[in-house]
Amino acid sequence: MATYLEFIQQNEEQDGVRFSWNVWPSSRLEATRMVVPLACLLTPLKERPDLPPVQYEPVLCSRPTCKACNVDVPALIELFPSFQFPPAYGGISEVNQPAELMPQFSTIEYMIQRGAQSPLIFLYVVDTCLEEDDLQALKESLQMSLSLLPPDALVGLITFGRMVQVHELSCEGISKSYVFRGTKDLTAKQIQDMLGLTKPAMPMQQARPAQPQEHPFVSSRFLQPVHKIDMNLTDLLGELQRDPWPVTQGKRPLRSTGVALSIAVGLLEGTFPNTGARIMLFTGGPPTQGPGMVVGDELKIPIRSWHDIEKDNARFMKKATKHYEMLASRTAANGHCIDIYACALDQTGLLEMKCCANLTGGYMVMGDSFNTSLFKQTFQRIFTKDFNGDFRMAFGATLDVKTSRELKIAGAIGPCVSLNVKGPCVSENELGVGGTSQWKICGLDPTSTLGIYFEVVNQHNAPIPQGGRGAIQFVTHYQHSSTQRRIRVTTIARNWADAQTQLRHIEAAFDQEAAAVLMARLGVFRAESEEGPDVLRWLDRQLIRLCQKFGQYNKEDSASFRLSDSFSLYPQFMFHLRRSPFLQVFNNSPDESSYYRHHFARQDLTQSLIMIQPILYSYSFHGPPEPVLLDSSSILADRILLMDTFFQIVIYLGETIAQWRKAGYQDMPEYENFKHLLQAPLDDAQEILQARFPMPRYINTEHGGSQARFLLSKVNPSQTHNNLYAWGQETGAPILTDDVSLQVFMDHLKKLAVSSAC
């Protein structure tokens, strides 16, 4: 299997692709019996330091219906027998081969020279109904961010509270802003009229005739190059005041998030359609008025909870969701993305607003306050640069998927929207967002990952010749952060195998990690629209069927049940997935669920796995840190545990360790090793914190600490107050829960798998 692992890894590094199956069942029937669909996780912009972009444009298959790019020609020729070399390739010789023809360039990136370069656009949408400290911190972060932006990037500022203000940035002296009432839903046209963006109003700004050549895009007073208005904007941000409207006792401040977003969207729509732009929404509370309001301003009526939603008692939710969905789809249509930075102790309406980030590929960050390092660092990290000095972000991408004729495209799950491009390779069965062969990803970064699901359509009675290969090509057009248009093309080919005769090959080529994530995505996708228990039941059934298909067992004998190595971890993933906040809403607010799901749907495989099954490291005097089972038995008194759930980093001191620390041993020179032991997980945590986006919540706790719940809720409750045999023993800590443990889960699974009943 090592070979397969290596192959998978190599493929991932080279192409950013991981398939659930690396050998494909050759018929539709067989494929459906595989339970886990043929699918892949695609990271379109996987960082490839070794991949120099080529300076010419791709050559297309000259058949008008195909238009595939001619990468990896051998595969192509297989894929598209009628492929014809365009005349430009006439001069090909052995010594002067274009990159496309070299096998290691299965992924290639083209830079497109033609077309106007469009600047990056950052539109800050800032909530002013914040506490003074929060606002101050936010202002500082924003001011700081100006220095991180490329000088020619365009920035804009919209602030909102009870009113929405669109600030004009070009002016000297008096700072101008356009003000909108926060309660009134305006159409894009109205907004543009009111902002003077429509044609007749253009003469208004004839004042600056000097620049049209230089910046053809600078047609808006509201979006100006950073280098020009750096100082102005810094001052403007500095003078930003809290929303001055009085908030009476027992009321929430009136916050017009819905209108503010609507205006931001309308503004960009009117000025820079189809140009990469980020709308960055910073909000410190729920929208309380106007379209998109999530909760009224009466404090005595709390914001909706899952309970309310289940009882259909969240009276603003549907309307608000509709409002934001409408905005999101408009934004996506224009190729812009919306980030949401929500920092508040209570919910801020992420549930309703999630689609804005989800559909446009924007970020979603949730924190307690803008005055925390969580937000500050996270925000800063958005502007980090890659090895080339470019921002790790791309805009307005279109992902075009082409398949060889045995395959059809069933759908995609990720931060994308469908472009509704029907074609011969589009399946009628939808998994995720389907019915199209093209998706729009308005904002993506090197880790953005989509799950793409396929359907094998080759009929059983039309066997593919031995050694035949199926091919898939991913073509991603996008606007690079350097403002160039680029195209990245990845072409994949895999062997077909007859599931009846070559099941072992197929089995061996199963990528259980990818499969787990892909299945999880499907589950989470369903959870958005279905009842939680239904989703769990579906997942369970899939798991049981998989076990039945690939397990080795004697009927009705659960003890005989075995899974091969390539499947061995899969049930465990499913176990943890079932308990994860992506599917369980208990103890999570609707906002938190939305937040978790948002990230789950866009992170790459590694991160996704961490989310599903957090990683637990144990630190002790007995040796170097070691990964341990995510199990209550791992919680030992003389250990320090470091858990990474992606969203949280928890450092947990065992009972004894905690006592030692309390006694101050770490300060005694003779116990320096203890000091080092204490320090080790901190350093490791720091490392993770540095790299992770968004920055995780950092929790440092100890045995019996209230924050220890983060750990206790994650570990497999192998010892609980119910199974007394572990009680009081040194093998771990009992978890006070009624949840089933992995062992119980497995037992049931085996029983069901071997039973002939289902």
Added chain:
Amino acid sequence: MNVNQSIPPVPPFGQPQPVYPGYHQSSYSGQSGSTAPAIPYGAYNGPVPGYQQTLPQGISRAPPSSGAPPASTAQAACGQVAYGQFGQGDVQNGPSSTVQMQRLPGSQPFGSPLAPVGSQPAVLQPYGPPPTSAQVTAQLAGMQISGAVAPAPPSSGLGYGPPTSLASASGSFPNSGLYGSYPQGQASPVSQAQGHPRIQTPQRSAPSQASSFTPPASGGPRLPSMTGPLLPGQGFGGPSVSQPNHVSSPPPQALPPGTQITGPLGPPPPMHSPQQPGYQPQQNGSFGSTRGPQPNYGSPYPAAPTFGSQPGPPQPLPPKRLDPDAIPSPQLNELPPQQKTRHRIDPDAIPSPIQVIEDDRNNRGTEPFVTGVRGQVPPLVTTNFLVKDQGNASPRYIRCTSYNIPCTSDMAKQAQVPLAAVIKPLARLPPDEASPYVVDHGESGPLRCNRCKAYMCPFMQFIEGGRRFQCCFCSCINDVPPQYFQHLDHTGKRVDAYDRPELSLGSYEFLATVDYCKNNKFPSPPAFIFMIDVSYNAIRTGLVRLLCEELKSLLDFLPREGGAEESAIRVGFVTYNKVLHFYNVKSSLAQPQMMVVSDVADMFVPLLDGFLVNVNESRAVITSLLDQIPEMFADTRETETVFVPVIQAGMEALKAAECAGKLFLFHTSLPIAEAPGKLKNRDDRKLINTDKEKTLFQPQTGAYQTLAKECVAQGCCIDLFLFPNQYVDVATLSVVPQLTGGSVYKYACFQVENDQERFLSDLRRDVQKVVGFDAVMRVRTSTGIRAVDFFGAFYMSNTTDVELAGLDGDKTVTVEFKHDDRLNEESGALLQCALLYTSCAGQRRLRIHNLALNCCTQLADLYRNCETDTLINYMAKFAYRGVLNSPVKAVRDTLITQCAQILACYRKNCASPSSAGQLILPECMKLLPVYLNCVLKSDVLQPGAEVTTDDRAYVRQLVTSMDVAETNVFFYPRLLPLTKSPIESTTEPPAVRASEERLSNGDMYLLENGLNLFLWVGASVQQGVVQSLFSVSSFSQITSGLSVLPVLDNPLSKKVRGLIDSLRAQRSRYMKLIVVKQEDKLEMLFKHFLVEDKSLSGGASYVDFLCHMHKEIRQLLS
């Protein structure tokens, strides 16, 4: 008149009879044996002068009140007295033809006591020479005369001087003789003295005496002639005597005299004689300032002694006049044919506003007007006089059309005289009059009647030893709260009456308690918001730059309370074209912030904090803002504007700040941008004189009214400054200012160079003037009459409360009253106007004005106590409102009919029988026709070709809130000759009548009507004058249309410029000067204001109109 009246009232009854006898005797004797009486007078006179000087009115009043309730009689007496005067005048007139003119005036003054003065001077002069020998008795006579007639004299005196004097002298003597006879009523003299006091001055008396003495001899001869006519009068007197008490009866008689026979119709020569007689009959005494004096004296004095009786006597006199009338009447009869040929009417013979004004000024301008007596007619608005509040509101606050109200509605209907009060609750007072005292009753608030809610006032009657008081309005008996209790003195008056303004004064203020505040919260200080149009037009004309520059300094002069160091008023700024720009000028900002609101369909205020700021705290930011506004919009191409959203924004801002305030709106064009209140250009001159004409005055859409209503609810007053290049639909735009108690200023075709001074001056004044905000005014009346109609700039949501978002010292509310029951002669009629408002410092206050009027059962009393200027004010407002609903023609006809009815009623009921061909006008209404004609031919009711629809709408709304003084000059402009009077004289030159005939082409004239100011230069003005005024060498080099006179260092230039400045200072709006050359194109414009002439638009000339009126009256009578 007033004086006279005041005096008479008191004594009347008791003394009357004696007086009468005396009177008659005197009068008779006057003719027969005047000498004897003279002596007694002398004695009286002596004391009298002293009286007057020391305690003139006070004393006089005191007696009246205690003395005799017979107010009516008193009035009658007054009237009579006046008539008496006239009579005299007539006499004088009789003598000299030249005098006629003067006499007429004299007769006019007649109405007002002042008139006599005019005659006096004349008398004096003539006497002067003889005087030396003059003695006490003569003095007395003189004194008295002066008292009665005094005012007029100066001018007339001069003019008439020689002839009149002679005549008068002769006349006077006899008179004096008469007086002599009067002495009998010595008691009365005192009263007379009181009445006359003002006029009398020791000096005058002296000369008069002298004259009287010597003249008698000369007078002798004339007297006889006079006597002839007089005799009949005497005859009347007889009856009157018997009637003494029946004031009513005498009045009628008196009336004839009162009626000035505008007999005008008669040809000059004949006229004179007839007129004179005519006048005589009326005034008996008054006329004769010169001659009259004597007769008058005779009469007045007698009257005076018996205050009550006076009425009687005067009446008798009238009869005498009647005789004269009789004489004129024949003439009139002769006249009618002449009348037909109007040109034959001598314009000099018809009542002259100028003369009336001059006479009143002379007669009543010297003595303070003390308000202690019920039903006194105040001096004319054109007269400068001091007011002393002794229980009734100053005429500066309230003026009534009549100070004597018919007791019954039948009477009122018969007379057709509208009963209205023109109220200016926050009127500014001259520096030497104290503003109303502020009374603080603490938490309990002002004391009010439980039933009608009237406020405590001097008329409330305390009873039961002071434990209760009876409401003077509704007679309800209320308990006096313990903390307010006070013992009564033996007269039933509270001991502390004079310590409490609300018990002793006509006007005062209460501090309001929280119950009087909106939402039961004390108001916060008001705010001013400046809203500036920055569309292309405004920028191009330089308006924005000018305005911003001005505001920088003007903000230091926001109105402030009393001695406050800085104004409590906060300011805010908005600019706008198609969208609105709000400015955050918070003091903590380094730079102002602009907030654009483009959502004009649904206006709101984008900011709270920093919009309304204290000027001093935010000065730097504001200055910076005002510096930048012109720059920011310098390149604008936006020509469209909005209007309603602007006001809405201001109103919302005030609402958000929870305060009242005022918006200053500077607007240039028709709001055609897509927004609420969008307007179309609907100007259509073709509609003029059609039934649809009224639509031109109506707002285009209801949006403006709705908005105004909201503004009023918020206490948001709008002052609108318009700078139109073309039609802006003033009729619609002015709706909101109008309903919120604001002002509209219009500067057509504004050019900074030409109109800067005018605009800035208006702006400064408008910003600085003291304003009351969020006001509610209510007028309470005693049972019997009721306020039924209101005119002015305000809004009414019910039928009684006048709601004013803002009210300044220029705004006037005219209230019309109707009977709903009988009034009582004894108790009179009371008005109480209560204004609840927020002062400019944010203090909630109640201003109370009280006024007591007399009631009468005789029409004559009514006609004797009318105020024509106020009447015109009311009628103009009534008509100007009428054009909103009726065709203009109908409105005009209504006015004419009403006027004719008023006069016909007088003729029928009050005037002595005379030939139908004779036009007889009540003395105090003799200017009614001329003024009414001015109203009829005003731009609103009869537009000329050059008058735009906007102008008409503008004027219409201006007039709606004008006070009496403003309407007076607005309808009858003042025309002042510049070179007639010596350069050294510092006073205003006497005006001339507004007719082209009065212009001499060798002179220059200033014409002003409160809005316009012209300098007309005659074609043959001396070069020296041209040079010293215009700094050019000849008439032809004068720039026509010049608006500024060069500043030259010579007496004439200084004087003219000084005069212009002083004229401007008198008006609430800056009048831009326009220099008009004779025979120049611009002269057309100027001639438009010569209101006695036929106007180009078809307006009748004075003479023509008078004839027409006469015809109407005759029709009614027949």
